[in-house]
Amino acid sequence: NAGVTQTPKFRILKIGQSMTLQCTQDMNHNYMYWYRQDPGMGLKLIYYSVGAGITDKGEVPNGYNVSRSTTEDFPLRLELAAPSQTSVYFCASSYLGTDYEQYFGPGTRLTVT
């Protein structure tokens, strides 16, 4: 099993550009999550999904969108990138809910200039 994979690993965006961060898991997990981690801060939940076709907002959803058309994939879309979105983005999955171990992908380091 590859676990949770994310692409790209690094990206530099100009202000106003858009991009999609890809996330795929091969563990047949129902729950998937997107977090961002800023220096000196705890991970913050952006969006989560409890199954294909179902998504919901986390703590910091503004400026982001998600979709979940399959169990495996959970892409995160950034529209009109802003410097405040400079961060490390982690995708995670868990078998059921938040009481279960979350498996994280390796992260995407995004810089918006």
Place this chain on the structure above:
Amino acid sequence: RKEVEQDPGPFNVPEGATVAFNCTYSNSASQSFFWYRQDCRKEPKLLMSVYSSGNEDGRFTAQLNRASQYISLLIRDSKLSDSATYLCVVRHNTGTASKLTFGTGTRLQVTL
């Protein structure tokens, strides 16, 4: 007050030392507790769950004190490979969903 507070460290300890990290949480309705480990520029990985009666996994011992809203992680006989940031994570329900709150982490550096 932050929902989950940890001493950021760094804790610099020699190999073989015993080190303890503390974590406090503000929501008394919190239900589950975890320690995750995050190596530099890597993703977090679950180290252990924390049970009410306390639990041990090899050199690692986790304790929970619900009355004081306090969680601890003890590492005995520290190894160089234990150098990492340790994240305290707390779960509580928010109406229809449950939420994980991550602490900012305590950095441990084990030296020769």
